[in-house]
Amino acid sequence: MDEQQLRHTVHRAQAGEADAYEALLNAYSKRLYGYFIRSTGRHHDAEDLLSEMMLKLVRTLKNYDHRGRFEPWLFRIAANMVRDRIRRRTTRPRAMSLSAADDGGGSMGSSLPAEGPQVDAAMMAAEASGDLQSALAKLDEQTRQMILLRHFGEMSFKDIAAAFDCPLGTALAKVHRGIKQLRRLMVEP
Amino acid sequence: MDATEQQYERIARYLDGETVDLTDGERALAAEIRQGFTALADHLPAAPPVESTDRARRRLVAAVAGRLRLRSIGRVMAVAGMAAAAVLVLIGAQRLWMPDAPGPIAPSYVPTAVMRDAIENEPDTFDVELALIAEDVLQQQAEFADVAQASKPTVLDGGLQDLQEELDTFWLDEQQTDSVEQPASFEALLIESGQG
Known part of the structure; x- marks a missing residue:
């Protein structure tokens, strides 16, 4: 979907046309699901989050104006949902609500652990298949999110730095270290 | 190579598409990061199962x-x-x-009532011609109402009808019982008198 088509589709969706929402789902479901499953490591969570994401889109699309790019806006909401899901999983491992707490675009840096033990590394390692998922699970949460948002959401480093409330140089330094770590982990699991 | 915070910032802006004059070392680091993402792109995507999308x-x-x-x-x-x-x-x-x-x-009788009010209570202030017209209208309405109310025959009507019947019967009786000459027509009388 090119920029003009996207603008038109978003406009139609804002007017309440169901087929425009479906077009957005078709265009972004693969990237969103990929982001969700690589972030949570679990198909069940990724499927839930994809459905929730679509409902949230219906509620929040009216607030979107096309001055910025659609993907960063969309994936910033997705990142907040992942953050809430992981936080809930950490505090109440067995109780999960289907509703996300907020999508106001607040800083994720304050709520995600920058360093330290991986809160869901064990779960991810247990459910994940493939070396890449295991390697991702070994990254700290913030670094993993930055890499995934850059890849799936095509977010600029400037947007990523803003989302995590950190300086631009720091954001790229983390991403660089994360990529090197992933390569090493994938070669030597 | 690792870079300083400032160098990473310049590289980040370069990777975001800004025009930044990088050193050779910075350019190499930018290429390394770009290559890292290209390598990940082969492994990261995960297609959703059809039932998840449905x-x-x-x-x-x-x-x-x-x-x-x-x-x-x-x-x-x-x-x-x-x-x-x-x-x-x-x-x-x-x-x-x-x-x-x-x-x-507004009910239809109101204009009449207003006019009557005007005639009876404020004769001085009301326009005289309009008052006369209004009286005329009232009178017409009263007469019309009388005529309209007289839908069944009155006593007078009955009397007139009886009289008419008696008259008709009288002429009929005369024709049948007496051989009285019928009055001639006006033209016949003129001929008889020799004036025709």
Whole structure:
């Protein structure tokens, strides 16, 4: 979907046309699901989050104006949902609500652990298949999110730095270290 | 190579598409990061199972339909509220403009009553010609009402009818019982008298 088509589709969706929402789902479901499953490591969570994401889109699309790019806006909401899901999983491992707490675009840096033990590394390692998922699970949460948002959401480093409330140089330094770590982990699991 | 915070910032802006004059070392680091993402792109994507997308689609369609329903109900209520408010404003405006007006639906007898009032109570101030016309109208109305009310035959009507019947019977009896000559026509009388 090119920029003009996207603008038109978003406009139609804002007017309440169901087929425009479906077009957005078709265009972004693969990237969103990929982001969700690589972030949570679990198909069940990724499927839930994809459905929730679509409902949230219906509620929040009216607030979107096309001055910025659609993907960063969309994936910033997705990142907040992942953050809430992981936080809930950490505090109440067995109780999960289907509703996300907020999508106001607040800083994720304050709520995600920058360093330290991986809160869901064990779960991810247990459910994940493939070396890449295991390697991702070994990254700290913030670094993993930055890499995934850059890849799936095509977010600029400037947007990523803003989302995590950190300086631009720091954001790229983390991403660089994360990529090197992933390569090493994938070669030597 | 690792870089300083400032160098990473310049590289980040370069990778975001800005025009930044990088050193060779910075350019090499930018290429390394770009290559790292290219390598990941082969492994990161994970297609959603069809049932996951279908489930999301069903929930999406239901949510959009629900939202549209709510919007329609809200619109109908808003229109009804606006219509009610407009009616109230119109009634208020009418009361302000015509404080003596009897109301939105005026009965047909009111103009007559108003005229009668004017004739009886304010003869000096009321226009004389209009008063005469009004009296005329009242009289006409009264006569019309009398005629309209007389739908069954009165005693006088009955008497006239009887008289007519007697007259008819009289002429009939005369023809049958007596051989009295019928009066000649006016032309025949003229011929007989020799004037024709």
